[in-house]
Amino acid sequence: MLKLEPRPQTSKFWGIASPILALAITVVLGTLLFIALGKDPVKGLEVFFWEPIKSSYAIGELMVKATPLLLIALGLAVCFRSNVWNIGAEGQFVIGAVFAGGVALLADKDSSRWIVLGILAAGIAGGMLWAAITAFLRDKFSANEILVSLMLVYVAVQVLNYMVFGPWKDPQGYNFPQTKTFEAVTQIPRLMQGSRVSIGLVLALAGVAGLWVFLFRTRAGFAQQVGGLAPHAARYAGFSARRALWTAMLISGGAAGLAGALEVAGPIGQLTPYVPAGYGFAAIIVAFVGRLHPVGMVFSAILMSMFYIGGELAQSRLGLPKSLTGVFQGLLLFTLLACDTLIAYRLRVMPLAAKAV
Secondary structure: OEEEEEOOOOOHHHHHHHHHHHHHHHHHHHHHHHHHOOOOHHHHHHHHHOHHHOOHHHHHHHHHHHHHHHHHHHHHHHHHHOOOOOOOHHHHHHHHHHHHHHHHOOOOOOOOOOHHHHHHHHHHHHHHHHHHHHHHHHHHHOOOHHHHHHHHHHHHHHHHHHHHHOOOOOOOOOOOOOOOOOOHHHOOOEOOOOOOOEOHHHHHHHHHHHHHHHHHHOHHHHHHHHHHHOHHHHHHHOOOHHHHHHHHHHHHHHHHHHHHHHHHHHHHOOOOOOOOOOHHHHHHHHHHHOOOOHHHHHHHHHHHHHHHHHHHHHHHHHOOOOOHHHHHHHHHHHHHHHHOHHHHEEEEEOOHHHHHO
16 A cells, blocks of 8 residues: 655655656656557657757757747746746737837848847837736736736737737738738847757857856845745845845746747747747746756756657657647646655555554
């Protein structure tokens, strides 16, 4: 008989090993899923875990997917460590893309390459503005930030749809709901020829280093976490819980908006109704699988981007629905939640005689 009993103190080992065990269980469940669908499980796992890394071009595409996931997750980590539950990063990503697209549409062939800085700044401003709505409503009216930020996702999507179906619709676009393709001068600079990897990857890695320093090496980072987790203790120590809320939401919104700007002025090159790709929701999983640690989120962002690419390949090569990506994401999240039980509890084998007593 197996019994869960509380540990005297939380396990540091399982704090690290839990995501690894969750991934292993996800692979096992994925194998069973492929068998149930009548597909070769070896080929199924291959498209998810081998195809995305088998060549330099594939690794480049992996980095293209991982960049927005990592950027958004970094911002969300600040929120979650501050006990601010921003679930609406997808909306902040979309509004950041809309703001960045608006600046990109102002460019013509004579515009300077420096307009790229304006595009990125507009994306950050858009994301921060959208996040500020949630922060204001919680600050002034104690509104639940989970519900507010989530509902604002759907508002953001409608704002995008209004622009691409209405005033920004390309008159030469054969009635498709999209803006014109942005001028080449607005293209986010790429790191190398023959690859779509842009300077966004450099910005994301710089964000990893910056967040690590902020959280673990500065008084402001310490105050940020205390202000969110223990408002009364923070007030006693002279830290502001209100400032923690606004700082967390603005950093998170700015990071998501930057990701949106990099996406529309990079791989997409225009605004379309398909800008919302679910990155804002997937980044929540990235943040928790990475243990809200900047370095851990690098690896979890790569893993999640493998799921995205694997889902696309499973659709084209195995005839499976693209929604399989979401299935793998969900399996990873739920197995992680289950495995995290081992951090505070341990499994103990009880003899059958003990059960009779």
